[in-house]
Amino acid sequence: MSDLTNTSPVEYDDAEYGILAVCYCGERPNLQPSFKRTNPGRLYYTCRNREDGDYHIFKWWDEAMMEELKTVKEDILKLTSLNQMREALQEQKEEIANILNMHKENQMELGRLKALIANKGDGLTMELKLTNMFVATLVILAKMSYFIK
Ligand SMILES: [Zn+2]
Numbered sequence: 001m002s003d004l005t006n007t008s009p010v011e012y013d014d015a016e017y018g019i020l021a022v023c024y025c026g027e028r029p030n031l032q033p034s035f036k037r038t039n040p041g042r043l044y045y046t047c048r049n050r051e052d053g054d055y056h057i058f059k060w061w062d063e064a065m066m067e068e069l070k071t072v073k074e075d076i077l078k079l080t081s082l083n084q085m086r087e088a089l090q091e092q093k094e095e096i097a098n099i100l101n102m103h104k105e106n107q108m109e110l111g112r113l114k115a116l117i118a119n120k121g122d123g124l125t126m127e128l129k130l131t132n133m134f135v136a137t138l139v140i141l142a143k144m145s146y147f148i149k
Contacts, residue, residue: 018068023047023056031061 020029029045043061050056 018071019064020045020057020059023049025049025056027056029057029059 023029025047027047027049029047031043031045034040034042034044039060045057045059045061045064047056
């Protein structure tokens with residue numbers, strides 16, 4: 001921990017990344033301007049509670065902001081990536097729906113073809129019966145004509 005007599009206090013090790021929401025003691029951090037010659041007016045987060053003259057927390061506001069921006073930038077990249085993945089998933093979902101539709105149409109076509117073949121089969125059977133009857137009639141006629149002679 002840093003000493004109040006230092007010109008530039010050392011950043012507290014356990015400080016949160018980015019903007020500080022709360023100190024380890026439970027106090028909300030204060031934002032104050034520095035009155036040191038080295039950083040006049042530079043804002044920093046600190047806690048009003050101190051321990052043995054040391055800051056509970058000390059963090060430069062501009063550094064916290066840079067960290068916060070970095071986090072926001074990373075979040076935006078993650079969101080962009082997630083959005084791209086979501087779009088890709090949507091496209092795949094549409095592709096699957098198309099494939100399922102094609103499958104359904106194929107099933108219907110297959111059913112139609114099966115019915116057609118079944119009907120054709122009946123037709124063929126009927127044709128075969130008629131041919132047999134025709135042949136049988138011819139045979140009978142041939143036999144009759146043979147006996148008539
Ligand atoms: Zn504190």
